Each structure stands twice: as C-alpha cells, then as structure tokens.
Amino acid sequence: MSISSFNRRWAAVILEALTRHGVRHVCIAPGSRSTPLTLAAAENHAFIHHTHFDERGLGHLALGLAKASNEPVAVIVTSGTAVANLYPALIEAGLTGEKLVLLTADRPPELIDCGANQAIRQPGMFATHPAESLALPRPSQDIPARWLVSTLDNLLGSLQGGAVHINCPFAEPLYGEMDDTGLVWQQALGDWWQADTPWLRAANIVKSETQRDWFFWRQKRGVIVAGRMSADEGRLLAEWAKTLGWPLIGDALSQTGQPLPCADLWLGNGLAVAELSQAQIVLQFGSSLTGKRLLQWQATCEPEEYWLIDRLQGRLDPAHHRGRRLVSSVADWLEQHPAEPRAPWCEAIPRLSAQAWETVHAKRDIFGEAQLAHRIADYLPAQGQLFLGNSLVVRLVDALGQLPAGYPVYSNRGASGIDGLLSTAAGVQRATARPTLAIVGDLSALYDLNALALLRQASAPFVLLVVNNNGGQIFSLLPTPPAEREQFYLMPQNVHFAHAAAMFSLAYHQPENWAELEQALEGAWCKPGATVIELVVNATDGAQTLQTLLAQVSHL
Structure with missing residues (x-):
C-alpha cells in the first residue's frame, strides 16, 4: 500500500x-x-x-x-x-x-x-x-x-x-x-x-422577518447611518433615503455617494447635533464606522429606537442602543421595507455640510494628503475600484472627500490593522480584473512590502499610492505624550520607495505637485500592470489640516 x-x-x-x-x-x-x-x-x-x-x-x-x-x-x-x-x-x-x-x-x-x-x-x-x-x-x-x-x-x-x-x-x-x-x-x-452539487446539502440561513410596524416608523423623523456595504446596496440606500426625506450620514465605505459630505467635520458643530437630536428613530445599515465624530454621536444619541441592519450576525453596536438587531442584506431589507415619499425634515445639516465642503475646497490647491483626500474622486479610474488603507488615510478620505455613489470601495476595517493591506488590495484586483487605485501610508507599505511581488501579476492597471508622511501620523491626532510621541508612536523610518519598486520591477513616480501626479496617473491607467506612486508630504500637515478644519466648521 x-x-x-x-x-x-x-x-x-x-x-x-x-x-x-x-x-x-x-x-x-x-x-x-x-x-x-x-x-x-x-x-x-x-x-x-x-x-x-x-x-x-x-x-x-x-x-x-x-x-x-x-x-x-x-x-x-x-x-x-x-x-x-x-x-x-x-x-x-x-x-x-x-x-x-x-x-x-x-x-x-x-x-x-x-x-x-x-x-x-x-x-x-x-x-x-x-x-x-x-x-x-x-x-x-x-x-x-x-x-x-x-x-x-x-x-x-x-x-x-x-x-x-x-x-x-x-x-x-x-x-x-x-x-x-x-x-x-x-x-x-x-x-x-x-456531478456539481454537494454530497450532503446543508443550509442554516438566519434572516430577520419583515418589520410589520415599518409603515408607522417611516412617517417619523429618522436618521440613516451608512457603514460598510456593497456598491449596489450603497446606491440603492441613497435613493431610498432621499425618498424618505431622512438625512443620510454616509461612511467612506458605504458607497452611497455621501450626500451630506464632510460629516466628520459638521458633526462637530452644535447646530447639527441639536437637529439630529430631534430624530425619533435611527437606522444604521452596515457596520465598521470610520469617523470619530460619527462614532461619538452614535454612542450618545438617544432615539426612541435604534435599528441596525447588516448581513452579519452579532450585536455590532458598541453603544448598546435599545432597539432591533436585524440580520439581512441591505438590498433585501430595502425591498421588504419600501420608502414613502416625504419632504426632508432637516434644514441646518444640509447647509452645514455644504459650508464644510466649501471650507475644505478652499484649501484644495495645497499639495498634501488632506487635499488628496478631498480630490480623490478626480483620480479614480473609470470602471475601476478603490482600496483604502487604515490609519490616517481612510480617516481623511472619510472626513474630507466625497466618493461617487455605487463606486466600489474596499478596505480592512474589521480589526483595522495595517498588516497585509497591499496583499488584500492585490486580491481585490485579481478577483475583479478592474483598474484599481490603492492608497496606504508609508508604514503600512513597509509592513507588507514583499506583497509588491503580488502586484507584478496585476491583470489591469493598478496604482499603489503611498502617502509618505514619515511615520504613523495618526498618533498626531491623539493625546499621545509629546516627549515620547516620535520614538514610541510615530516611529519615522526616513525611507522612500523607489528602490522597493525597482526591486520588483514596478514603474515608479514621485510627483511634487498635482500636475505631475495627474500626469503619472494618466500614464498608469493606460496600460495593465502596477505602478507605485509615492506622495512625499510634510509629516504633520495632514493631521493639522484636519484639526484646523474641525475648528473652523464647529463655529459655522
């Protein structure tokens, strides 16, 4: 034998x-x-x-x-x-x-x-x-x-x-x-x-039933919070919320088009919070919320009921609201719970969102990571997809950008680690064969540097945009001890990625202004294969810009 x-x-x-x-x-x-x-x-x-x-x-x-x-x-x-x-x-x-x-x-x-x-x-x-x-x-x-x-x-x-x-x-x-x-x-x-079927067909599908009192709740003042969901679901949810006349606070991963952009800025304004406090019901679709101000509001809001709809099981609500945990895909839930056309009940929030956007827009010509986040929709490949890294990158895009409704956005926002981001982005590209823009910080790129070997096999245009602010500048937003901040938190490595790209035979650019970045992107989207673009920015400018904008918008 x-x-x-x-x-x-x-x-x-x-x-x-x-x-x-x-x-x-x-x-x-x-x-x-x-x-x-x-x-x-x-x-x-x-x-x-x-x-x-x-x-x-x-x-x-x-x-x-x-x-x-x-x-x-x-x-x-x-x-x-x-x-x-x-x-x-x-x-x-x-x-x-x-x-x-x-x-x-x-x-x-x-x-x-x-x-x-x-x-x-x-x-x-x-x-x-x-x-x-x-x-x-x-x-x-x-x-x-x-x-x-x-x-x-x-x-x-x-x-x-x-x-x-x-x-x-x-x-x-x-x-x-x-x-x-x-x-x-x-x-x-x-x-x-x-054959092509299992030997034993076993199924254990858990799904919430239709909420029979929805016809009652849809006539109330409601707020919609949109977390992670698919591109198709994001587009459907945006249309559904518009019909209801309820404000939709969309995360960068919601793919709803963020109809009220810069939520992480205007949620710091007392007028917005006061208006949201009038909501009788809050519906959250999807989990893994990004914005700090959104999470703070979500933790303190006290509607009559808080419903959380997600295909995943489990509570998914760190604030432990009184309400309902409904297990369903977003698309299925929306189909079972139709919207009734109503006039919008919020007045201050749309105005504050527009003013916040204009405040950010006024700074868009400066060459920096905060401005990149605001401009991001201009740089997305046609018929493509976006992969967002963790730490400061995703927070800036969430706070300062506005992504198109239904445009696919991916990330690792479960445990929110920086390990394996390039490898995950490579897998996303291989699964769809779409042009892909991936944006990560310098420490994230270093953490998964050998994944550049995977990018050599990209079947469509792939741009890895490394925002090099020389360390973990997310800690500049936190009350880390100033004396220990650089050595134990930021950990600047003082490296650039030209040699890494050359090691794996990848095209490389280091633009110094928006025109050079746009030229590099235009060339990268014209041919299959991966291109590394390194955006070298001043270390603390991104974090400081976000803090400055928060202060400005809070006083609008």
Missing part, C-alpha cells in the same frame, strides 16, 4: 468538495507537508491558482479575493508557524464576513509534542476566531469517503461568513508516483465525481 497515493486521494476528495460550495480561487504557499493538498488543487481544473511565499500575505490575498468576489476562497499552507501566519487574515474575515477556507497541513499525532521538526499543536490554535473548526484524522481507508465528504459539506453548507479552519494531518511519505492504493475507496462516491 502506498501512503503517498492515498494521501493524494484523500486530499482530492477535500478539494473537490470545496468546488461544490463555490470555491474557485485557491491560494497556495510552498511547503512539503502540504504536498497532497497542493497537488490535488493543481490537478483540479475548477480552480484558479494563486501563490505567494509569505503565508501572512497569502492569507490577506485570499481575503481580498473573497472580499471582491463575494465567494469563499481556499488557502493551503504547510505545518508549523506557516499556519500561525494566517491569524491576522482569519481575524479580519471573522469581523467583516468574508468566507475563507483554511486548509492547514499537519504532522500526524505521533509527531506532536515529542520534539519532531516543524510540529506544533495546530488544532484549536486560532481559539474562538474561526466560524468553525475541523480537525481531520490521519487519512485512512478505514474511514469511508462518504464520511469525509459529508463532514466537509456539513461544515461549509452552514457557513454564513468568516473563516473555517480545517486541519489536515498527513504521514510520510508525501511524494511518489500514483498507484491504485485507495482507488476503490475513492470510487465509492460513485457519480458524485461527475
């Missing part, structure tokens, strides 16, 4: 089962123990294969693919610390709902806790962060193939979002020519191999 052949047949059942649950993309890191899984994936023509030498980046690449495709994505890694490197992407997926299937190869039980090389305790190592976990046994012909396939179907059929961890131990030998070992075991699944 050939152990290597049976390992391959066992792995082939696992990979084929994944295809029945919509998995098209498989992300693979190099490794020996994962050989049965890797070769089974390579031989299965239903898959699009992606490779990367860094498992942390590989996990985020899969996250980006899942984010943009809205499909589950599989990841294959070898044993040991390779598995641990998937933790950040797994955590993010758990908070934002992308479906990841992590196939982690492992040593067999007799090699654990005995000093064997590259052997760690992998089952349960991700604690409570996976949506589900499955520790498979060592491949054995004593275990029916129908047990293996039905176990996987039961696990994947009920997955609503987040990552599943499937730990797969394999004994040596791992290599060798295929023979007939396990062929009868494999053939016991009969014509399942030629």
